[in-house]
Amino acid sequence: MANKAPINKIISFSNVDGPGNRTSIFFQGCGFNCLFCHNPETINLCLNCGICMEKCPAGAISRDEEGRIVWDKDQCVSCDTCIQVCPHSSSPKIRWMTTDDVMQEIHRSAPYITGITCSGGECTIWYEFMLELFKKVKEINKGCLIDSNGSFDFEQDPRILEYCDGVMLDVKAANPEWHRTLTGADRDMVMKNLRYLLAANKLYEVRTLIFPDRDRENEETVKYVSEIIQDRCFYKIIRYRPFGVREENKKLLGEWTTDEKYAEQYAQLARDLGASKAYVV
Amino acid sequence: MSEALNIIKDETLTYRQELIALARLGESTDNTIRYSEAYYEGKRKGALCDLNEGVMPYRPRYICPDYDLLFEKGCAFLGIEPPTDLLEAVNALEIFYAHVPSITTYPVYLGDLDKLLTPFVEKEDPAFAKKVLKLFLLQIDKVLTDSFVHFDIGPEDNPTARMLLELTEEMQLAVPNITLKYDPERTSDDFALACIRCMLKTAKPSFANHRMFVSEWGEDYAIASCYNGLKKAGGGFTLPRMRLYECSLDASDADDFLNRVLPHYIDLQLEYMDKRVRFIVEESTFFKDNFLSTEGFVKQENFTGMFGVVGLAECCNNLLGITDKKKGFGLNREATQLGVRIMDAIEKRVSEHVAPYCDAFDHRYRLHAQVGIDTDGMQDSPGTRIPIGVEPTMLEQLEVNEIFHKYFPTGTGDIFKFEETYIKTPEAILPIIKGSLANGLRYFSGYLENNDVVRVTGYLVKKSEIEKLNQRKQSLNNVTVFGKGAQDGAHALDRRIQKHGE
Numbered sequence: 095m096a097n098k099a100p101i102n103k104i105i106s107f108s109n110v111d112g113p114g115n116r117t118s119i120f121f122q123g124c125g126f127n128c129l130f131c132h133n134p135e136t137i138n139l140c141l142n143c144g145i146c147m148e149k150c151p152a153g154a155i156s157r158d159e160e161g162r163i164v165w166d167k168d169q170c171v172s173c174d175t176c177i178q179v180c181p182h183s184s185s186p187k188i189r190w191m192t193t194d195d196v197m198q199e200i201h202r203s204a205p206y207i208t209g210i211t212c213s214g215g216e217c218t219i220w221y222e223f224m225l226e227l228f229k230k231v232k233e234i235n236k237g238c239l240i241d242s243n244g245s246f247d248f249e250q251d252p253r254i255l256e257y258c259d260g261v262m263l264d265v266k267a268a269n270p271e272w273h274r275t276l277t278g279a280d281r282d283m284v285m286k287n288l289r290y291l292l293a294a295n296k297l298y299e300v301r302t303l304i305f306p307d308r309d310r311e312n313e314e315t316v317k318y319v320s321e322i323i324q325d326r327c328f329y330k331i332i333r334y335r336p337f338g339v340r341e342e343n344k345k346l347l348g349e350w351t352t353d354e355k356y357a358e359q360y361a362q363l364a365r366d367l368g369a370s371k372a373y374v375v
Numbered sequence: 376m377s378e379a380l381n382i383i384k385d386e387t388l389t390y391r392q393e394l395i396a397l398a399r400l401g402e403s404t405d406n407t408i409r410y411s412e413a414y415y416e417g418k419r420k421g422a423l424c425d426l427n428e429g430v431m432p433y434r435p436r437y438i439c440p441d442y443d444l445l446f447e448k449g450c451a452f453l454g455i456e457p458p459t460d461l462l463e464a465v466n467a468l469e470i471f472y473a474h475v476p477s478i479t480t481y482p483v484y485l486g487d488l489d490k491l492l493t494p495f496v497e498k499e500d501p502a503f504a505k506k507v508l509k510l511f512l513l514q515i516d517k518v519l520t521d522s523f524v525h526f527d528i529g530p531e532d533n534p535t536a537r538m539l540l541e542l543t544e545e546m547q548l549a550v551p552n553i554t555l556k557y558d559p560e561r562t563s564d565d566f567a568l569a570c571i572r573c574m575l576k577t578a579k580p581s582f583a584n585h586r587m588f589v590s591e592w593g594e595d596y597a598i599a600s601c602y603n604g605l606k607k608a609g610g611g612f613t614l615p616r617m618r619l620y621e622c623s624l625d626a627s628d629a630d631d632f633l634n635r636v637l638p639h640y641i642d643l644q645l646e647y648m649d650k651r652v653r654f655i656v657e658e659s660t661f662f663k664d665n666f667l668s669t670e671g672f673v674k675q676e677n678f679t680g681m682f683g684v685v686g687l688a689e690c691c692n693n694l695l696g697i698t699d700k701k702k703g704f705g706l707n708r709e710a711t712q713l714g715v716r717i718m719d720a721i722e723k724r725v726s727e728h729v730a731p732y733c734d735a736f737d738h739r740y741r742l743h744a745q746v747g748i749d750t751d752g753m754q755d756s757p758g759t760r761i762p763i764g765v766e767p768t769m770l771e772q773l774e775v776n777e778i779f780h781k782y783f784p785t786g787t788g789d790i791f792k793f794e795e796t797y798i799k800t801p802e803a804i805l806p807i808i809k810g811s812l813a814n815g816l817r818y819f820s821g822y823l824e825n826n827d828v829v830r831v832t833g834y835l836v837k838k839s840e841i842e843k844l845n846q847r848k849q850s851l852n853n854v855t856v857f858g859k860g861a862q863d864g865a866h867a868l869d870r871r872i873q874k875h876g877e
């Protein structure tokens with residue numbers, strides 16, 4: 095049977111997932127559980143509990159013979175009730191697709207795009223699928239980028255790097271404790287990937303989220319990254335935004351968007367340390 | 376109150392706007408050109424519309440003078456010598472513009488300004504040249520106060536075009552409209568990106584599919600008014616339009632529409648055009664004694680009639696009994712396919728009609744996707760566009776456009792509104808423009824949400840000027856009042872925004 099992966103959504107045109115105009119593919123499932131996740135419905139695979147099915151106002155969710163949840167795109171009115179009521183950080187609006195299915199959509203946007211970006215969730219969970227997809231995308235001469243949380247060991251299995259133009263790596267925290275608090279996971283693999291991908295010339299960009307009033311944590315992470323990457327890749331300093339963040343986590347992280355000037359200080363710090371391609375978004 | 380008194384007492388009109396309105400009123404008292412009863416019936420029903428062109432055309436609707444000839448030979452009537460430097464060149468143009476008529480009374484085509492002026496700009500100190508161009512643009516904005524005033528640049532990069540772009544950004548003027556003639560082989564990415572940056576800040580230039588226009592018109596074509604393709608040293612005699620939604624109300628179903636109703640109205644519009652074209656050439660004195668014609672700045676054989684259509688979306692939806700626009704034309708294969716059948720039928724019938732004059736076009740009229748006017752309301756979407764408010768993703772919208780743009784050599788286009796993040800990523804827009812033009816899009820316009828200068832249905836206005844009219848103050852720009860009508864009646868500024876993540 096053909097290799098399938100759960101796709102949360104495909105955006106035909108995106109201007110924020112790498113250079114140029116890109117088709118972005120969002121996979122379902124993530125090994126991290128970040129407090130600040132803006133789309134927590136991409137974290138886990140559906141457990142088929144059926145809670146969302148009861149609440150859907152459009153009758154767009156049902157069960158198949160084997161009891162699995164199925165979503166009817168045509169019935170759906172995009173109210174997102176299902177996402178709000180799901181207790182498992184999941185979504186019923188997933189399509190299990192083959193690489194050919196995904197290619198069909200990429201073929202459609204191909205005339206207008208620079209390349210594709212695999213994102214998530216965490217796309218590296220679906221490594222074999224992505225590898226197969228990238229090979230096909232390269233055949234039509236489009237670029238391939240990976241947007242990753244750094245949990246996959248690229249050094250151990252670098253096959254995909256041959257087809258991938260670069261990785262956009264999230265470095266959420268340099269401090270091990272703070273990393274664990276934020277993501278529920280260890281930071282070591284992220285740091286290993288940071289160095290490995292840079293050395294392999296496959297690091298397109300590093301991203302760090304700047305939280306309001308977290309001077310010590312913000313500074314530690316920005317310093318750590320800047321000293322390593324220098325001018326060899328972009329460094330995107332992202333302002334924390336509370337939209338979509340789960341209520342209980344906003345209490346810890348902040349109810350407000352990080353001030354632009356505050357974030358700009360860290361981009362300046364990065365540039366002072368040699369990461370000349372640092373900028374704020 | 377009499378209509379004349381209404382005009383005179385209207386506090387929102389400037390002196391010149393009153394003068395134009397009064398002249399129109401005067402013209403409308405004549406009835407020399409008579410049409411068939413069936414034509415008047417169609418007009419009463421709103422199926423046919425003359426776009427207030429006036430009952431007695433005393434000049435062609437759009438005129439695209441040969442400015443190269445002005446620079447080569449000068450103009451005897453105006454006593455202009457061929458210019459020898461930039462100041463003389465700009466001065467010659469400014470004088471000349473004041474004497475180029477059109478439906479709006481202002482020139483709708485100012486020339487391929489970069490090509491015209493480059494030989495003179497190159498001879499000057501760049502700072503001085505820029506200063507001259509700045510005053511030139513200011514003169515245009517303040518004297519030719521109408522957004523249908525239009526100049527072209529490209530396809531090649533050049534310092535004059537760069538200066539014009541920089542000044543456009545700096546000055547934030549709604550007049551004039553600008554088109555880049557884009558050719559993938561001749562227009563560099565760097566130049567195209569400069570145009571996109573300018574477009575995001577000022578809603579112009581738009582991007583014309585140079586190859587497509589050249590294949591239909593030859594190299595010497597002009598983009599004039601909002602997006603009209605026309606021949607240089609020529610223009611458009613007249614532009615009436617079929618309001619396809621209103622036409623469709625006469626039909627019992629799609630087949631009845633295609634077999635009976637559509638041919639009926641096409642023929643009436645052709646009758647109307649033939650009579651007007653004959654009148655302009657045979658009765659009016661424009662081609663006989665106007666210096667533009669006698670000195671060769673325009674040639675009668677280079678004019679054609681523009682056969683306009685509007686409201687294809689609503690027409691298709693009505694014929695298929697679709698009441699929910701979200702499931703209609705542009706979003707529903709069956710409705711879009713019907714649109715193709717209708718356009719094929721219109722194109723075929725119009726191309727079979729032997730038009731008077733129009734020698735350079737084998738005596739044929741050419742189709743035009745009319746953008747709508749302020750009084751249209753929500754009933755007729757511009758040309759073949761998907762109705763505002765139900766636009767699908769940008770990809771799907773482009774695909775639909777690409778199907779329909781080929782029908783309209785005398786102009787069509789679509790407008791895309793970009794979310795603010797695009798100001799930092801013009802490189803994300805370039806592949807979209809390249810891809811769509813390569814796939815058959817004719818004309819691409821864009822603007823950034825939250826800009827003051829915005830594109831309404833084809834022309835540009837400043838939102839702050841619409842605000843002035845809302846408060847009943849005068850606006851210097853003739854077109855602002857159309858913009859207000861289009862926003863009030865058709866929510867033209869509420870089009871879908873291309874956001875990141877969609």
Ligand code: SF4
Pocket residue numbers: 149150151152153154155165169170171172173174175176177186187
């Ligand atoms: S978004 Fe979810 S809850 Fe809402 S209609 Fe669609 S499937 Fe149902």
Ligand code: SF4
Pocket residue numbers: 139140141142143144145146147163176179180181182183184185186
């Ligand atoms: S999406 Fe969530 S709520 Fe719906 S069935 Fe799956 S796990 Fe349950």
